[in-house]
Amino acid sequence: MNASVKQWVAGARPRTLPAAIVPVLIGTAVAVHDGDALWGRAALALLVSLALQVGVNYANDYSDGIRGTDEVRVGPLRLVATGTKTPAAVKRAAFLCFGVAMTAGAVLALLASPWMVLVGGLSVLAAWYYTGGKRPYGYSGFGELAVFVFFGLVAVMGTVYVQLEHLTWLSLTAAVPAGMLAVALLLVNNLRDRPRDAEVGKKTLSVRIGDTKTRQLYLGCAALPFVIAFAVAFGNPLVLITAGALVALVPPVKMIVAGANGRDLITVLQNTGRLQLVFGLLFSIGLALS
Numbered sequence: 001m002n003a004s005v006k007q008w009v010a011g012a013r014p015r016t017l018p019a020a021i022v023p024v025l026i027g028t029a030v031a032v033h034d035g036d037a038l039w040g041r042a043a044l045a046l047l048v049s050l051a052l053q054v055g056v057n058y059a060n061d062y063s064d065g066i067r068g069t070d071e072v073r074v075g076p077l078r079l080v081a082t083g084t085k086t087p088a089a090v091k092r093a094a095f096l097c098f099g100v101a102m103t104a105g106a107v108l109a110l111l112a113s114p115w116m117v118l119v120g121g122l123s124v125l126a127a128w129y130y131t132g133g134k135r136p137y138g139y140s141g142f143g144e145l146a147v148f149v150f151f152g153l154v155a156v157m158g159t160v161y162v163q164l165e166h167l168t169w170l171s172l173t174a175a176v177p178a179g180m181l182a183v184a185l186l187l188v189n190n191l192r193d194r195p196r197d198a199e200v201g202k203k204t205l206s207v208r209i210g211d212t213k214t215r216q217l218y219l220g221c222a223a224l225p226f227v228i229a230f231a232v233a234f235g236n237p238l239v240l241i242t243a244g245a246l247v248a249l250v251p252p253v254k255m256i257v258a259g260a261n262g263r264d265l266i267t268v269l270q271n272t273g274r275l276q277l278v279f280g281l282l283f284s285i286g287l288a289l290s
Contacts, residue, residue, distance in 0.1 A: 020053035022280030027159025029284035055097030063131035152179015177225030192265035236290035
């Protein structure tokens, strides 16, 4: 892999990709549980989710970079802020990813329902205006809400819908843990960047509520998915295998409680991504086999 490709991969922030993979896993497991999974459609849904995640990462890199809010950061490579890539190139990369997502989404819309085009369009707009435009909502503390909606409710329920062509109560219930774990990932990211964000006027939720409450919210978002999973297990006993993911819960929780800051939060971010994947995989297996 040449240096340029490595830079683009780093700029895509691969550690955030569990937020795109897990909801599709869970949604497909719900489809297996409540009917029959359509694996081709599941693969297209995964492509949409991954393309949106990478696209929003490039879009954030571009928008934060041209605003100057990424000049002093701890964490993954910022392509624009460091001058590694031009703003125009990073913007094109973001739009290319959004184009891939829209194309795959259009195919799903043809197979399932035209309304999916609207859902896809709203998802792309949410991805761009998180840090883009004149009044990015991510600068006003609404990023976590958007992540819960689009990488939780929309991603899981959308994955279920394109396969079953209807929604079930289980699809809504199972979407909540996926959304909460995606929020936990964003909370770690924003907790790490909180000092710099406060300096440049980027009022993320972490900046607004402060260090202590951000940590408390993280703990809730990381732990409550297990409560929901155990509640689902009352009617689906095999879902209890999700308890195995408690092993992955301990490391990030210990570091958050201990007051990890700066570069230590990069480790928390990695561990939170691992928690997402382990929880999502075990929860999905339990649902699919129940």
